[in-house]
Amino acid sequence: MILRFFDSKSFQKWDRFYRSNFFNSIGGYKSMNLIGTKSKEGIANLGVFFSVVHVGSTTPLMGVVFRAPDVPRHTLQNIYDTGYFTINSVQEWVLEKAHSASIKYDADISEFYKIGLRESYHGNFIAPYVESSRIKMGLKFVEKHDVAANGTVFLVGEVQECWVDGDALEPDGFVEHSNVNNVLVNGLDTYYSAKRIKKLPVLESKLPSK
Amino acid sequence: MILRFFDSKSFQKWDRFYRSNFFNSIGGYKSMNLIGTKSKEGIANLGVFFSVVHVGSTTPLMGVVFRAPDVPRHTLQNIYDTGYFTINSVQEWVLEKAHSASIKYDADISEFYKIGLRESYHGNFIAPYVESSRIKMGLKFVEKHDVAANGTVFLVGEVQECWVDGDALEPDGFVEHSNVNNVLVNGLDTYYSAKRIKKLPVLESKLPSK
Secondary structure, three states: OOEEEEEHHHHHHOOHHHHHHHHHHOOOOEEOEEEEEEOOOOOEEEEEEOOEEEEEOOOOEEEEEEOOOOOOOHHHHHHHHHOEEEEEEOEHHHHHHHHHHHOOOOOOOOHHHHHOOOEEEEOOEEEEEEOOOOEEEEEEEEEEEEOOOOOOEEEEEEEEEEEEEOOOEOOOOOEOHHHHOEOEEEOOOEEEEEEEEEEOOOOHHHOOOO | OOEEEEEHHHHHHOOHHHHHHHHHHOOOOEEOEEEEEEOOOOOEEEEEEOOEEEEEOOOOEEEEEEOOOOOOOHHHHHHHHHOEEEEEEOEHHHHHHHHHHHOOOOOOOOHHHHHOOOEEEEOOEEEEEEOOOOEEEEEEEEEEEEOOOOOOEEEEEEEEEEEEEOOOEOOOOOEOHHHHOEOEEEOOOEEEEEEEEEEOOOOHHHOOOO
């Protein structure tokens, strides 16, 4: 099929739903994750996020993109207030429940309770984990960057602890998400499963520096 | 299978390859993209990137994470020098060629030439596109944020123009990457294809604001 061309003139003609669908999906697939936090009043919160990126390995760092806090963003506020959050993978068999975590509830209602996923805690780590999740991380807030162009927030956290299903962990440290049926997503609403095609030799420039 | 637990003590005991594999893969799937730039000397450059995230739709913005510029980063330097770059999707049939774009060539050799992908240009847009790519964007540099923790760079660009295969564009603006066999990736070297499971109703809180 032929390629269709669009430029700023096209973008401006589109209605906001079309434009949102287009630009939320043109960058391609992402993993679906649930972020767990606790408010300073002690209410557990769960939000759906599609933008967890790798920032560092020597000190293990992850980045997450948050929409501009022009309306209340419970997850972001809770991270600022308490300093901690969890990132939990989503398996295919809880997809519908996980998807509904993006419903906007009042801050005094826990999404865990509303959507029917059980929370779990570990030691003194304040943020709640999703009990059923097969790959999860506990992180500490490190820094945030406000995007001047539209108020989006790029937040960086340091991984403090992890749980990984033994079936997903390969001998070289690689975490194979397809072994535990983790879901990926594109746009705001379309979910996929992944099938491994191949592993290619890692090239020198990609290797970690000392 | 049971979950295995790891904390900072574990992370420090791992060798750097294990740690890199682990933290590059634990966050899950990403789309594989090629970023095209031109140096101020006029040499076309192509790099492999796994971290393109959506930043905005009203003004269409994309974010990309770059490793710390402690060794020469041609793509990043070219964006700073010229102000423009392209993001090109990778189809399964060019995966091996695209993967080899992460080989470190000297700045005076174009990766396009080395790996055997053809570059193409549009109008006055300075940055090269990958001719065979079925979904591609031309962007203008907007801003960058240096992550204090490890020197990683979060760069934001505004989408100026797009090409999308008609087979991938749905009536509501959604871009279906699986219709053109786009590749996704996890870690540094493991590639996947995606199969659509389902589309769920978009929930109110995810809808674009006016």
